[in-house]
Amino acid sequence: MRYLPLTDQDRQDMLVAIGAPDMAALYKDVATEVLLDQPVDLPGVKGELEVEQIISGLAAKNLGSGAAPFFLGAGNYSHHIPAAADHLIQRSEFLTSYTPYQPEVSQGTLQALFEFQTQVAMITGMEIANASLYDGATAAAEAAMMACRITRRNKVILSGGLHPHYAEVTATNAKFLTIDIVTNPADPLAQEDFAAQIDDETACVIVQNPGFFGQVRNHSELAVACHNKGALLVVVVTEIVSLGAVLSPGDMEADIVAAEGQSLGNALNFGGPHVGLFAVRRKYLRQMPGRLVGETEDVGGKRGWVLTLSTREQHIRREKATSNICTNSGLCALAFSIHLTLLGEAGFTRLAQLNHATAIALADKLDAVKGVEVINDTFFNEFTLRLNQPAAGVVDALAENDLLAGLPASRLYPSDKALENLLLVAATETVTPTDMDQLVGALEEAL
Amino acid sequence: MEMATGNRALQLEEKLIFEQNSPGMTAVDLPNPAELTNVKSRLGDAARKDPIGLPGLSEPQVVRHYLRLSQKNFAIDGGFYPLGSCTMKHNPRLNEKMARLPGIADIHPLQPKATVQGAYELLDMTAHWLKVLTGMPAVAMSPAAGAHGELCGLMTIRVALEARGDARQRVLVPESAHGTNPASAHMCGYKVEAIPATGQGRVDLQALKKKLGPDVAAIMVTNPNTCGLFENEIIEITQAVHECGGLVYCDGANFNAIVGRVRPGDLGIDAMHLNLHKTFSTPHGGGGPGAGPVVLSEALEAYAPLPYIVHGKDGFDMVEHVADAGNDQPFGRMKGFHGQFGVIVRSLAYMLSMGAEGLRQASSDAVLNANYLMAELSDILTLSYDGPCMHEVLFDDRFLKDTDVTTLDFAKAMIDEGFHPMTMYFPLVVHGALLMEPTETEGKATLDEFIGVIRALAEKAQNGNADDFKAAPIYTPRRRLNETKAARTPVLIYQSEQAAAE
Known part of the structure; x- marks a missing residue:
């Protein structure tokens, strides 16, 4: 077996x-009746070629975004990843190292995480x-729990524009805690009014921007409304590229940001692994979950980095920790960071503008199709169509034609009939004019 | 000798990206968006007004930056990494290749189900391997890591108990457990109580029995445990817990010792997470991503979280909503989309490569290697508990008594000899713990070299060279770092000197 260096001798x-x-x-400490004397009933050793054939065979049964005009988003976006980013994260020293608990032999990972x-x-x-x-979804759940710790309140209001998976994960995490989750109904037009909902029990309101249905909003007034009642505003961002063109949550006076960073450096991967981003006001530092890298110096006075403030964490605080999280998403974070470093200010803002322009071009074309209406007044790179018939059947029919x-x-x-005709369409920089024409043509034919 | 540059030949100093900024520079050439459309923004009143301040670098600068950073890391690809409890085994490059295939990396989790049948089949196939290896009837595939799996397992237990009208309040956790165990139990709303260990480093069965009662929901046991020992009374433990109506969670972090040798299902375990990034060779990546699928017993099967794969009439189907679960009662969703698919692909590539015999041989070799370290080091280090051990061996710091050298100092001296230190100060049940996990990845020559170095260092410490240990490491890019300063005045993001002055 090629991975095992010991010889029989x-x-x-x-x-x-x-x-x-x-x-x-x-194995003498194992009771003999449970000690297996034979290998379990599974196939035998395989060479690389055989394994590649099996997994390639499975891959061939899927229709990848690289093989078809592709317009899915909803929190998982198809962007071009620069060749250098995927190459660099496969450097052995990044790929095959552990969490940087020994800082003298982990300065590479630590400096990259500080950046x-x-x-x-x-x-x-x-x-x-x-x-x-x-x-992003687990980051949203952590944000809800953190807001409850900070405010010592237990009501969490989830916007109807929040990704349903984020709402479900937040509700799951709160299931056995004294947290009262109020999930607003789906809000495709981003018209919900939180004013009446925010009260003295409210720990936070969690909104998503751009919203799940694509609407972009300036939530500054909501921040004021939250703060007036002593509640926090949590802003979720599932398309991080939007921040190259859209006001940041900080601009809107958000207190906590829980975001998905997949769009930079990370492939779709069928939904994971991705990378949760978590940013807060400095005054909330001690209530923050997850690892933190801090700057310091070594005995020679040279600048260096270490994991810090671990007294918040489970390996020190055990059941009193701010979270149970241990493993995070280090390599995905590195991919994110390398991609953003490659882009820089000029590239990041241009990428955002390019996405926005591509989506505008597509929205205008689709809006002209009979039986299709773009419902958004605002959007970034994803918007919602109302079709003249249930969207699922149309999407399935189009998928048959790749x-x-x-x-x-x-x-x-699935149970909200009012949403049955809605179709979320995303257009990133990877969408070509030909792709757009194919979608327009296919919808013209189908509707 | 200090160099003018601070560099040392191949080891190059590297500034932060923020200190290499050429404003306006980018390493990604993109088309001009203005050519695509001449209509105005649809961002309403939410368009960004101010610059962000991100630095601009060219591609060669970026490549050089990260290459130089990488060279400041120790990695399993480069050397022996005997980090106890972490299973730093070889990460095959085949895994990486498979995870990047078209049709694997570029599929979306919410595509029409007919277009991702291969992905469902892959999840189902991986689930089958995990179920057979653990002897358990079901597995929840979505948890993102070990601690996430713990939370998933405990939630499943809690929901199952509540479904039979038997809500309980307490979870028992051995003193030697990973810190994630009590933290996860707390997040599940349970009161946590510690169970003491015996003098043999195992759960004290009599003490456990005294704590059992009608309000005990579960015990969280790690087996093999964090002292590197198999819980030789595990069957009695699970029986006792079951008899009082509780369930048994097992922390599967140490599954690498028993794969293909012992099935947790045969021991009476009800739920156990598997760290695919430990036992099944997916890379640790400097701290993640991992994956923590949770195998479940018959008692818990019906309560597994969403989503999960079923065999439908038109091929594979995925249940994503409670309403579609039929007689099952999934407790909710743990994670966005379907879990760590990319990690699961890598683990499948590993399992297919190893096969049933290879997996069994790997766990045997891991156990053999750890016992070899125990045999060759016990006379000079101080062994905490008698062997045989499983895949890791635990020493404590009695051998350093009166030397003024601490476990930390000893670890730092190992770095200068080219080895990554073992896990230090964990588990908490012994003083100054040194927990060594060699894994099956190491050959005898590497172990012999390591043994020689450890023996030499131990003798050196005992011969009164504490100052040398206190000074270590000296050949690393940075010497010992001031962790107190980092915690007292946290600097968590870069600030330019100008901004810091203001």
């Missing part, structure tokens, strides 16, 4: 050194950011 010699007659002697934290704080307009969480038209809202809201 080594094994014999080592057993002799140990003074054990055989391997069974080393990541800074980039996340900059684009979200916040004062500090952590070294990543699992994904066109991935977008997400029927009914996939995530």
Whole structure:
């Protein structure tokens, strides 16, 4: 077996050194009736070629975004990843190292994460950011729990424009805690009014911008309304590229930002692994979940970095920790950071403008199709169509012709008949004019 | 000797990206958006007005930056990394290749189900391997990491208990457990109580029995435990817990010792997470991403979280909503979309490569390697508990008594010898713990070299060279870092000197 360097002779010699007659002697603490004397009933050793054939065979049964005009988004976006980014994260020293608990031999990961934290704080307009969480949905759940700790209140209001998975994950996390989750009904037009909902029990309001249905809003007034009642505003961002063109949550006076960073540096990956971004006002630092990298110096006075403030974390505080999180999303965070470093200010803002312009061009074309109406007054790179018939059937029919038209809202809201005809369509920089024409043509034919 | 540049030949100093800013520079050439459309923005009153302040670098600068940073890291690809409890085994490059295939990396989780049948099949196939290896009937595939799996398992337990009208309040956790265990139990709304260990480093069965009662929901046991030992009374433990109506969660972080040798299902375990980034060779990536699928017993199967794969009449289907779950009662959703698919692909590539015999041989070799370290080091280090051990061996700091050298100092001296230190100060049940996990990845020659170095360092410490240990490491890009300063005055993001002065 190619991954195992011990030879049979080594094994014999080592057993002799140990003074054990055989391997069974080393498993003597296992009751004999549960110690297997045969391999389990699974296939045998395979070479690389055979494994590649099996997994390639499975891959061939899928229709990838690279093989079809592709318009899905809904929190998972298809962007071009620069070749250098994917190459650099496969450097052995990044890929195959552990969490940087020994800082003298981990300065590479630590400096990269310090840069990541800074980039996340900059684009979200916040004062500090952590070294990543699992994904945007779990980051939203952590934000809700953090807001409850800070305010010592237990009501969390979830906007109807929040991604349904984020709302479900937040509700799951709160299930056995004294947290009261109020989930507003789906709000495709972003017209909900929180004023009456925010009260003295409210820990936070969680809104998404751009909203799940694509609407872009300036939530500054909502921030004031929250703060007037002593509540926090949490802003979720599922399309991080939007921040190159849209006001940042910090600009809107948000207190906590929980975001998904997949759009930069990370492939679709069928939904994971992705990278949760988490940024807050500095005054909330001690209530923050997750790892933090801090600057310091070594005994020679040279600048360096370490993991810090671990007294918040589970390995020190155990059940009193701010979160149970241990493993985070380090390599995805690195991919995010490298992509953003490659882009820089000029590239990031241009990428955002390019996405926005592509979406405008597509929206205008689709709005002219009979039986299609763009419902958004505002959007970034994703918007919602109202079709003259249920969207799911149309999307399935188009998929049979190798066109991935977008997400029927009914996939995530199966019981809400009012949303049945809604279709979410995303257009990133990867969408070509030919792709657009194919979608327009296919919808003209189908509707 | 200090160099004028601060560099040392191949080891180059590297500034932050923010200190290499050429305003306006970018390493990504994009078309001009103005050519696409001449209509106005649809951002309403939410258009960004101010610049962000991100630095601009060219591609060669960026490549050089990250390459130089990478060279400041120790990695399993480069050397022995005996970090106990972390299973730093070889990460095959085949895994990376498979995860990047078209049709794997570029599929969207919410595509029409007919267009991702291969992905569902892949999840189903991986689930099958995990179920057979653990002897359990079901597995929740979506948890993102070990701690996330713990939360998932405990929630499943809590929901199952509540479904039978038997809500309970307490979760028992051994003293030697990972910190995530009590933290996860707390997030599940349980009161946490510690169970003491015996003098043999195992759960004290009698003490456990005294704590059991009608309000105990579960025990969270780690097996093999964090002292590197198999819980030889595990069957009695699970029986006792079951008899009082509780359920058994197992922290599966140490599954690498028993893959293909012992099935947790045969031990009476009800739920156990598997760290795919430990046992199943997916890379740790400097701290993630991982994946923590949770295998479940028959008692818990019906309560597994959304989503999950079922075999439908037109191929594979995925249940994404409670309303579609039929007689099952999924407790909710743990994570956005479907979990860590990219990590799961890598673990499948590993399992297919190893096969049933290879996986069994790997766990045997991991156990053999750890016992070899125990045999060759026990006379000079101080062994905490008698062996045989499983895949890791625990020493404590009694061998450093009166030397003025601490476990930390000893670890730092190992770095200068070219080894990554073992896990230090964990588990908490022994003083100054040194927990070594060699994994099956290491050959005998590497182990012999390591043994030689550890013996030499131990002798050196005992011969009164504490100052050398206090000074270590000296050949690393940075020497010991001031962690107190970092915590007292936290600097968590870069500030230009100008901004800092203001």
